[in-house]
Amino acid sequence: MKSNFNDKQIQILEVAETLFSEKGFDGTSIRNIAKLAQINVAMVSYYFGSKERLLESLIVYRTSDLKLQLEKLLQEEIEPLEKINKLIALYIDRINLNKGIYRILHFEFTSKKREQNIQAFSELRKGNLKSLELIIEEGQKKGIFRKDVIIPLITPTILGTFFHFHMNKPFFENLLNLKTEDLYNNYIKTNLTNHIQQTIKALLIYES
Amino acid sequence: MKSNFNDKQIQILEVAETLFSEKGFDGTSIRNIAKLAQINVAMVSYYFGSKERLLESLIVYRTSDLKLQLEKLLQEEIEPLEKINKLIALYIDRINLNKGIYRILHFEFTSKKREQNIQAFSELRKGNLKSLELIIEEGQKKGIFRKDVIIPLITPTILGTFFHFHMNKPFFENLLNLKTEDLYNNYIKTNLTNHIQQTIKALLIYES
DNA sequence: GTTTAAATTAAACACATGTTTAATTTTGCT
């Protein structure tokens, strides 16, 4: 995919991603970014216009291909439950790989302040929800999934579980003895992913 | 319960809660707080020492009785599943009632920056986890709950689902047509709470 | 090689930040 950003811009974007993710948007100054990226402070305004627009550019830069991957998954000819499991694994893997930007999205786009940029992001999520609906409706037609689940609340359970775990990393590292970064990432990829898959499966199938 | 804070301090704390919650810790200035609380800027330093210590005081002020309520619940002589449901409802109700401070905790205490104050908060959570463990182990002994669930991951599912929903309030208000604050709160109290209870119940009971 | 546009720079700008100071007012006590 052709990127609209040149090397210098990408360098700035990636430093911004690190810092925004670590210290928050308000907690990061343009001078912080400039210093770490080894550029002049004026370059940010020169290339992106403003700090606010730098954030916009960063989001565009990072969230462009999840939609594609989801649509590819939809086409696969596998059982609904397997599709759900794959969707969960895909979500977690993608987000885990791009921890930085998703942390920023999670943090910055929930406050009323940045409502203007929220629009594009909101469209992305509505599309994702549509994909999930299609899969679940397929499973319901086949009589595998129960019909009284509230589909829009499934995403919060998937993503919320993951985010709550990840946002409280220090707590769970300590609690579960995940001393190295590898152990932590591996725990997410196996145990946490499994837990979420198991949870959603139970929710979709269990008859009380 | 006797509070250690006088009226003026409480006035400052509550304004700080509102603003920190709305605009984040870094996004809120002492002058913002002073103006809204109709006090002089110097009063914050005078009463709390610093902006950082104001946050500490705010946390102490707000998170002092959840533990008590949980312990009371543990004593009740009801079935494990009902206890779990009550625990979920209690969590959501408490957090929903104190949206402000929990939003702040969620936002500010996940970044590495404020690790010092994290200790007391971490102890509170370990206690809460212990309570959950006791209830689930009781259910397992009675043969009601399955034994292969990872208990520490249940809290992320409960709280994560709620937080993800609540943090993305504008999105869900729009999606689910929750036009008024009452409709939104009611949806949390009924549908969302139900969804989470249903999810955890399925997870604990369903045999694949 | 000269010209033109793009990239980069240091400095300045105007304003916001958390905190402290020193002076004044209010309060509680005898």
Add this chain to the structure above:
DNA sequence: AGCAAAATTAAACATGTGTTTAATTTAAAC
């Protein structure tokens, strides 16, 4: 009423903020 402690104030302080300016360097085009 007189006094000491506490509360409150406006102003100052030093530093940090995002952004702009005007000058200089680099690169591209002819």
